[in-house]
Amino acid sequence: MKVSLINGVVMGGGAGLSMNTNFRVVTERTVFAMPEASIGLSPDVGASYFLSRLPGHFGEYLGLTGRRLNGAEMFKCGLATHFVPSKKLNLLEKALYSVTTSDSSTITALIDKFTEIVYLKEGSPLKRLDTINKCFSKGTVEEIVLSLEKEIEVNGTEKWIADALNYMRGSCPTSLKIWLRSVREGRVQSIEQCLNRDYNISCHSLRRTVSNDFYEGSRAKLFDKDNKAMWDPPKLELVSEEMVDRYFREVEDENWERLHLPRRSNLPCKL
Incomplete structure (x- = not known):
């Protein structure tokens, strides 16, 4: 059993190391995000596995908008298994060192002694999950953008929608399309396939x-x-399906090797 104690910024590679463990403990200082699309990449390190298993289409939302979540939000959506105040983290760490078993119920009971109840702030996107599901369930990135724009027309501007649109408009169009396809494939795949x-x-x-x-x-x-950034292509509508397909094919190089993962005796953690 693996336990991640997350008491600060966890993005990109840090998220890959911590989100795939059995126990994920966060604090009020924790900040999570997958902002890869803003630099021309797409969320990786198993993100299409752990984000695709969040409620509804919240995973699509996080990867397409780079939205930052605090510890309470991570716990409420399932990215974290426990919320522990940062002032108790050292005590928890010492207690974990004394554990001599890998029994999950024993570890859960121990961590539970340090946890506290958390509440979402009014502006949290998790309180807008119905709207997120409606918009981010669309078939293409273009349709998602159009759906968000219609929400503003009908219901007025909400900060979380404006932030989402601004991020997507400034991000790499190809990366956004790669992520949408990747997270939806990941929903029915193993963590090994996603990696x-x-x-x-x-x-x-x-x-x-x-x-x-x-x-x-x-x-x-x-x-x-x-x-x-001068993206190439610069607009969503110029990114063809064939271009996206090429990212999902194997590299055409005789010296290139597929990723080789070590065999594991235990099953992947469940979100």
């Missing part, structure tokens, strides 16, 4: 199989920090 696909997609991004988007996004967001 293999994520590795394959990342290889194509790094090798510039289709475009230079990852390097351009990194330049604009992480290095020059001008936030003016």
Whole structure:
């Protein structure tokens, strides 16, 4: 049994290491997000496995909008198994060191002694899950954007919708389409299948199989920090299905190898 104690920012690779463990303990200091689409990648490290198993289409929402969640939200949606105040975390860690069994019920009972009840803030997207399901269940990214825009027309501007649209409009169009397909495939696949696909997609991004988007996004967001990435293609409607398909194929290089995962005696954790 593996326990992750998450008391700060957990994004990208950090999420991959912690979200795939059996117990995921968060605090009031925890911040989670998968913002890869903003730099020309798509959520990876098994995200299509653990995000696709969240309520409704909340996983599509998180990957397409880069939305940040706090510890309470992570617990309420199922990304975390326990919420423990940060002031108790050291005590919990010491208690875990004394455990001599891998029995899940024993570990659960121990962690439960340190947990507290948490409540969602009024502006939490989890309180808008009906609208999220309606919009993010659409078949294409273009339809999702259109649905969000219609929500604003009918019900007026809500901050979470405006934030979602602004993020998607500034993110890599190809990455958004890759994520939507990936999370929906992941919903019916094993974690091993998801990790293999994520590795394959990342290889194509790094090798510039289709475009230079990852390097351009990194330049604009992480290095020059001008936030003016020149995506190729620059618009959703210009990203063809064939272009997206190429990311899901194996790399055409005799020296390239598929991801080899070690055999495990235990089953993947359940979200």
